[in-house]
Amino acid sequence: MKIYQANILFTPSPEKLEVLEHGYVVVGDDGNVVSTYSTLPVEYQGHEVINFGDRLLLPAMNDLHVHAPQYRNHGIAMDMELLPWLNTYTFPEESKYKDVAYAKRMYSRFVHDLWSVGTMRAAIFATIHPDASCLLADLLNEAGMGGLVGLVGMDRNGPDSLSNTAKEAVDGTLRLMEHTASMPLVSAIVTPRFVPSCTPQMMTALGQLAREKKLPVQSHLSENPSEIAWVAELEPESTCYGDAYLRYGMFGQTPTLMAHCCYTDGEEFELMRKNHVFAVHCPTSNCNLGSGIAPIRRFLTAGIPVALGSDISGGSGFSIFKVMQYALQMSKLQWRKSQQKEAFLSLSEAFWLATKSGGSFFGKVGSFEPGYAFDAVVVDDAALNFDNYSLPHRLERYIYLGDDRQLTHCFCQGKEIAEPKLCC
Numbered sequence: 001m002k003i004y005q006a007n008i009l010f011t012p013s014p015e016k017l018e019v020l021e022h023g024y025v026v027v028g029d030d031g032n033v034v035s036t037y038s039t040l041p042v043e044y045q046g047h048e049v050i051n052f053g054d055r056l057l058l059p060a061m062n063d064l065h066v067h068a069p070q071y072r073n074h075g076i077a078m079d080m081e082l083l084p085w086l087n088t089y090t091f092p093e094e095s096k097y098k099d100v101a102y103a104k105r106m107y108s109r110f111v112h113d114l115w116s117v118g119t120m121r122a123a124i125f126a127t128i129h130p131d132a133s134c135l136l137a138d139l140l141n142e143a144g145m146g147g148l149v150g151l152v153g154m155d156r157n158g159p160d161s162l163s164n165t166a167k168e169a170v171d172g173t174l175r176l177m178e179h180t181a182s183m184p185l186v187s188a189i190v191t192p193r194f195v196p197s198c199t200p201q202m203m204t205a206l207g208q209l210a211r212e213k214k215l216p217v218q219s220h221l222s223e224n225p226s227e228i229a230w231v232a233e234l235e236p237e238s239t240c241y242g243d244a245y246l247r248y249g250m251f252g253q254t255p256t257l258m259a260h261c262c263y264t265d266g267e268e269f270e271l272m273r274k275n276h277v278f279a280v281h282c283p284t285s286n287c288n289l290g291s292g293i294a295p296i297r298r299f300l301t302a303g304i305p306v307a308l309g310s311d312i313s314g315g316s317g318f319s320i321f322k323v324m325q326y327a328l329q330m331s332k333l334q335w336r337k338s339q340q341k342e343a344f345l346s347l348s349e350a351f352w353l354a355t356k357s358g359g360s361f362f363g364k365v366g367s368f369e370p371g372y373a374f375d376a377v378v379v380d381d382a383a384l385n386f387d388n389y390s391l392p393h394r395l396e397r398y399i400y401l402g403d404d405r406q407l408t409h410c411f412c413q414g415k416e417i418a419e420p421k422l423c424c
């Protein structure tokens, strides 16, 4: 058992920011939260307390959409919209991951950078390459961090250097599944890149795999107008983009993440609601690639689950705190665009999206309620807290103004996570 003392903030529900000034969190030997307390109950008195003083203790960040093999491209090459951007910058870079030594160099940096911004769990796209994908799982596991790693299926409209067959995608995913079987926090996720990259054979094979092995699914949905028009041409029998996943058993038949959903409406919206498909909001990417603004308020009102994603390298930075800031700001543009009908996000809603809502895809993750995994970050915001700000305002200032310099400790499933090593 471990007992930590700090200024504790978490969101049991979207509108409820729980604040415990100099409170306590008791963590069991299984790495799960026993409970939080404002004053330590007598039964724990005399037990060692690890005191973080005036620092903030927050649930760690969850990144529900990120491309590890786009590491080298993050922060550059954002001068095109989606389809030319993929062909010009992204596919050539991802092709390099056939070389495991290159993959090791980049993936070790990727894991390091997730850690540096307090992201302890992520849903990750790897590439078509099984060796490099297993290596990524190893690096996450060695770091003690959690994640879903997807071997990408793509058998049309890409370069030969970045294409696999349906059989290779299935075999590679099965290999990743076996490879991660003994890892406590890392596992495989079925990953068709997006409809334009996947023939009906690929979609059929991956849908069957997800169903048979009860694996979750991740992909992209309704990100960009040209992409949506292309899907309508490629899949004329589908009634909407989402239906092109549904027909193959990859739209909520098992837990499903769909990144972007900027233009999701009508039937697709209804299908997401009915099938509990997660909309993964990637506002930094949507700005950089000029994609659009996802109608987050409408998703939340309808009960469609929503999480946040960095979408490196459409997104330019790793920090989910920064993604929260963009989600808040984009929601205000959407509020105006909707003639003030779609209320903008509150700070506590944005924080909940990054923590409890996103974390729910991994189980009981993202809160400090009893039974939740103790995934946490410690923030020393003394430099930002130069006058007596309230704790909610300190959280807000950290979201808007903070960075990795203020993050002093990370925990995942109860264990403190040391700085992952860079390879070469």
Ligand code: GUN
Pocket (backbone or CB within 6 Å): 067, 082, 086, 090, 193, 194, 220, 223, 285, 311, 314
């Ligand atoms: N759609 C298909 N592939 C990608 C990708 O790598 N990034 C983004 N943002 N959208 C995609």
Ligand code: FE
Pocket (backbone or CB within 6 Å): 065, 067, 220, 259, 311, 314
């Ligand atoms: Fe993406």
